[in-house]
Amino acid sequence: MNEKRHLGLKASARISNTLIYILLVIMSVVWLIPFICIVLQSFRVESTYPVGYVIPQKWGLDNYIALWNSDFKRWYLNTFIVALVTAALQTVFVLCMSYTLSRFRFKLRQGLMRLMLVLGLFPGMLTMIILYRVLKDLGLTQANAVPGLILVYVASSAMGYYVSKGFFDTIPKSLDEAARVDGATRAQVLWKIILPLAKPIVIYTILTAFMGPWGDFVFARYVSFGTSSGMNVAVGMYSWLSLDQIGSRYTMFCAGGVIVAVPVTLLFLFLQKYYVEGVTGGAVKG
């Protein structure tokens, strides 16, 4: 009687595994479909408006050529510069903050962490207006949106210290102490001992800092305020999908999407292991 109810370890495992495989395949397809569609659509040349089918009837590079001839070039350059500079500076800021909070115990430490927690609860949108005005007065908007964006992204970036701090917390403090007994100043401890050990989190921070500006829509839009030469890719491409432009720009949007997504995705894949390490290691210890 019992043999009928229990399929046995091996058989039941095989069934559940098969089910899982099926589920995973379905999931993979579902997750990748939108991108496959975008790629396919970017090669469509018989029309430029949104259609109800996926596979192009006529294939060609028209959309990509159109990209090259449009403002897209400028937007891409803008976003790239912003991302590069932001990645560098933001990493410095975030690491300074997270290292300090992890290693030093000073009077205002708790208060500072609580303050940043509270500040983070405010909707970010709120400060947009005033920041725009400040930038405007400094002349860093519209055509000069790029330095303005960099300034804003970098300035408050240290508030995102949680993941890095979590990581630093896992490095034993006795290493710091041993180095100090050996004669190192705290600056030397950071530079010679801790940073070499923090490679994964440094790469994670650079990676996330680099990826951020590509997707910022709201603030970039506000700051560029209609001046095309100051826009980033998100803002520019969004305008292509507005009701009056979508007819002629839909396929260009897809092509643009491909051009934007590919390098970022490749970079991400390349550094994937650091990203994963950062998320799983630092994010949860937090």
Next chain:
Amino acid sequence: MASVKLTKVKKIYDNKVVAVHDFDLDIQDKEFVVFVGPSGCGKSTTLRMIAGLEEISEGTVEIDGEVVNDLQPKDRNIAMVFQNYALYPHMTVYDNIAFSLRLQKLPEDEIYEKVTNAAEILGITDYLLRKPRALSGGQRQRVAIGRAMVRDSKVFLMDEPLSNLDAKLRNQMRAEIILLRQKLNTTFIYVTHDQTEAMTLGDRIVIMKDGYIQQVGTPTEVFEMPKNLFVAEFIGAPKMNIMRTELTREGDKYFVKPFGVKLEVDGAKGAALAAKHAEAGEVILGVRPEHIVLTHAGEPGAIPCTVEVNEMMGSELHLHVLTEEGTRLIVRVPTIDLEGEERENMVNGHKLYVTFRGKVMHFFHPETEENLLN
């Protein structure tokens, strides 16, 4: 010259918790001093205050006559071996040991000399190019020692260096530390929770509990004349047997009556009690397991008990016996003293008689737990 002097040193944490109370100690140059005590007694905290890794709340620490309270660790000319070795994982053994020397901007030739010398003394020359993760616990320990050695510092601090090693390795390393001490000829301050390490390594031992110093003395002093009950029970393994009994006085002689059996406090101890005009009354009596001897029924001072557990240690038997009123005692009996049959009989339920002489008795005040003969 590298003496270390602590005067009224206190450590108070932010939440008003006092970790170390009024620590006074004078360590001579080239002395090997061990801080020992149970977890949380403040020994590591005191060591770290000497090193400069913890702020000194009150009191002064002097190294070589100079007050170092406000000096950074690197300016105190100390070297330290950490409990978990704290080797720099991304550097080779050579670089680990050379790190401090490079910070001092010494020429590479000199660094090479010093590092290879130390490596040879410690027997780790073969590992100089390896990274710490490729080393065993004992090897890492040696590298940590090597890193401290090359600094030619005035004081050598060690924070429970052997705690992470297995028993066999620990014994081996203990001997090596003694050898090291002879070679280095400098002042050592060593922290451990293991009383065996303290006894074997230290010139003097500082026993701590709950942030207070319980006793400072040579191994012999703390073993033979423990200042209070805590020290008596902490030093020596197995623990000293403790019984509450009455001390009676008849003229110049003193008597105790543990478990209904009257024993005279004879010899030097009795004379000492008399010299102190010790009052009769309730007293805590302590006798070490190795000092209790087997005797026979009918002999004077024979205390009857039953064997509960018999631990065969090889050269000794550790007998856990139960007296008639339910007190447990541990008795160490050399196996060589037992004839074959006697040895077989030492099983659960076997009745035997034990006794002890006056000279192995320790007396403690029933409330203050201080040694009556302090």
Next chain:
Amino acid sequence: MKRYSDLEYLRLSKWHKFLYRLTSFFCAIPQALVNLLKSIGGFFQKIFVGIGTELSDLVLTFKNGDWKTRTSYLVMGFGSIARGQVLRGLLFLLFEAVFIFYMIFSGGYWLSMLPSLGKQGPAKEYDPVYDAYVTHYHDNSFKILLYGVLTIFFIIAFIYTWRMNVKQNKISEEILKSGKKLKSGKDDLRSLVDDQFHKTLLALPLSGILIFTVMPIVFMILVAFTNYDGTHDGFANSLFSWQGLKNFNTMLSWSGSGVNYSATFGEILTWTLIWAFFATFTNYFLGMFTAMMINKKGIKLKKLWRTILVLTIAIPQFISLLYVSKMFAKNGIVNGLLLKLGWISQAIDFWGSTAHSGLLARVMVIVINIWIGIPYLMLIATGILMNIPADLYESSRIDGASGWKQFTKITLPYMLFITGPYLLTSFTSNMNNFNVIFLLTGGAPTNSAASGAAGSVGFTDLLITWLFKITMGAESQYYLASVIGILVFVVVALITLVVYNLLPSIKNEEDFQ
């Protein structure tokens, strides 16, 4: 409520135990709120006591200090210079000079205008040069508010620095009295890379946060008390002025000149909370489930599955979301496919249907958010799962636990413990998840009942997208946006505080160690 002892609790039936735990949880909430209020009260009390101590300290230092100290009360840095710490002294002096200079030439003006926010707005005046009526601009409310706030910050910074200056004098005196030496300029510089290194490291990042986050937030909070909007922009059109709590009244009152703000607010808030709840927990459990699936023994190509899913994190959201939004449009690919397959006869208006108050759109938004969120959650869950000690599972297997039991008794509690704080922050950040909603629907479909002077409100609008629309809308009602922003903050902060204190992570920390 009856409290059971441990032994009594063990004897209860399973159902009874559950009820007991549930009621205990809810009964604990009022106490948690009371504790919260107490701690806030204690916080203010500490501030008052602190101020009192500072003041008395100031008086004492003056009384007991020597002439160098006393002069430093007026001339900052004097004591330091007089005692040989030239570098420090000069820095203090410089700061004082800059401050005084600023206050005379700029700060004084802004401060004085702050209460009124400008007296003279733009006006058409006769200009003899052009022989016509030309608009002349005068006061600028915006600048007054902005620089006024900045000036106040500056004053606070000055008071703090002045206080530090006094304190240093006192400490220096004590050091000299005890016979020790003072730190020289070189010592100070050296300590900046050693024991004071944290100050060096934090200098830039903190200033950045101060100027670009704290100051704007303070400014926007103040705006909520004005009537700053498109028409009252403070300069070009007309000045704006203080309104007191009027805006809050308007927002929260039930009646109000035809536009029922509070009802709109309530509706959007409800949807925001529902959205945040579903967005967070669907992603959480499905992400965990996915991670467990991939992590299962016997599943091959683990890295491949994970990589495919993780790919979606790399692609910028505006591309994926915008495109997906178009995919589900009336003339989009999904409808095209469904029509072709004959499954439907008419294109489904995913984003438009106002039937059932845009329910379809709301569901779609949650579903698509799952697509965005699972990969990230899967990563986190994978990391945690790998850290659960294997012997927990082994011993439970020996005890006879099935897979499901193991999940509910080991995996789930462990995950919840570790990610408790993360869930909370995930919830609150989903409440402010602008990108997903805006890029997918822009807030559509329109909720005509709730719209009005508040701008066009949609069924999928979150408080934050509503805020955005109000800001970017025709009337640019900044003050309204500020009010909403503040209210959002209050809601989020309350939830965070209450839940954080109730989280098992805080209470049962030892259980898992």
